Amino acid sequence: MTDRHVIDTRTEYDSSLRAIAAGSGPVAVDTERASGYRYSQKAYLIQVFRRGAGVFLFDAPAIGCFDDLNELIGGEEWVLHAASQDLPCLREVGIDPRVLFDTELAARLLGMPKVGLGAVVEDSLGVHLAKEHSAADWSTRPLPQSWLEYAALDVELLIDVRDELEQRLVEQRKTRIAREEFEAELNAEPKPPRADPWRKLSGIHSSRGSRHLAVAKELWESRDALAQETDTAPGRLVPDRSLVAVVKATPRTKEALAGMREFSGRASRTELDRWWAAIERGLTTTDLPEARRSTGDHVPPPRAWADRAPEADARLKRAKPAVAEIADALGMPIENLLKPSILRGVAWNPPAPQTADQIGAALRDAGARPWQCEATAQSIARAFVEAAQSGAPEPESES
Structure with missing residues (x-):
């Protein structure tokens, strides 16, 4: 097996x-x-494969900005698996695809029973793809060869998978559906802060x-600030279960906090002043x-x-099996x-009148794609009419 090489200089980049650029497709x-x-969700390794060019493993922090790569091939189709997970960190370094094929999403639309990359590769190509390093610490340097081989295979087979899934989409007449879904994934708004x-x-x-909740809030926010400062996953500083144990016990002195066996974690004692200050704030705040x-x-x-809302309950109970039947047929x-x-x-809040056109408009306003509205609006409207004609069910009496 040939050793995989990590590109970490601008010259190699x-x-x-x-x-x-000399590759194709x-x-x-x-x-x-x-x-x-x-703490961060940034990319530590970015893998790229193109036919006629091969596999390239980029040390993302070392390269820093990938604007040149994006400008060079940004208009090509980019193939990712579960793109919604990767797009934010790719955009963070300047890679922003304009055309997408998501093999995980395609697998879902095709009704494949398992949609993880390993399962999709095996179903599509008959190749077993080991996933033993998926939860590794990719900020490690240098990266072991076994990890690099794993990372390379993640992209080396992806174009072949894409071609097989594309053929199945054609056979099931779902190419338009897939394109709308891929486009929606590319244009999805970032989730607002929780x-x-x-x-x-x-x-x-x-x-x-x-x-107790005030103490929990102060402890969580204090841990989160330390996690950002040190770029460490919060749970590796102090696990959730330890913070919750402190909340329940509510120690009244710093010494009592230090003496808690349940209060564990690499930063539980080294940052004791921080945790005690958070507890004091929680115990004294008036903003509960x-x-x-x-x-x-x-x-x-x-x-x-x-x-x-018994009328809304009746509408939902009629509409859910109707939509499930369509999904099963597709x-x-x-x-x-x-x-x-x-x-x-x-x-819960239907349009008036509850016609298929009005239902379709309401679905679109809520974020449904055109194909989804076309597939479901008529059946949902019919279900709502049937719910109204049958009368809302009587609330169940308590025995």
Whole structure:
């Protein structure tokens, strides 16, 4: 097996650009990050493959900016697997595809039972692709040869996979569907920052009272600031379970905090002053968080609909099996036909009148693609009419 080489100088980078330009056809791209090890989600290795050119493994931090590569082949079709995971870190270094083929998304639209890269490669090409280094710390330098071989294979077979999936899309008459989905993925807006991100602290739901939540908030924010400062995954500094243990115990002195066996992690003692200051802020603040975050105008969970809005509950219960039947006929997961959140939103707040055209417009406004509206609007409108004609179900009485 030939040793894989990492390109980490501008001279080698410039030489690789000439080789890639001399290749032909689509460009396969993948990235390796250090999730679980680093705070950032930046790429540490970027792999590129093009027929007639070969595989190129770029040390992303060493090269820094890839504007030249993007300018050179930006108009070509870029082939990625699960592109939504890689596009943010690619754009961060100047790579911004204009034409996309996502092999994972294509596999979903084709109804393949497993859509991980290894499973799709095996299904498409009959080649077993080992995935033993997928969770490695790719910020490591130098990178071991076994890791580089793994990274190279991730792109070396991707164009062949793309060609096979494209043929299947043609056979199933789903090429237009796929193009709309790929385009939507390219143009998707970045997710807005999560409100109250500290509430995602694993296990915090078992805490009671606003004061405990205030302590949890201060500890989480303090850990997050240290994680950003050191570019370390927060859980590697102090695990969630340790922070939650502190919240539940609410130690009243720094010595009591230091004596907690459950308070573990590489920074639990070296940053003891930081954690104690966070606890003190939580114990003294007058700005206490709400026990439950307000949902505002968001659609409530469907389990509450029968009592709160029986008409909406009836619409959703009629529409869900109708949409599931269409997804089954098309041979794809229901969430790829229509996001459940979109269906819930239209059932909760339907247009008037509830015609297929109006339903289609409401679906489009909620983010559904044209093909999705065409495939589902008529059936959803019919389901809503049937729900109204049958009458909303009586709320179940409590025994």
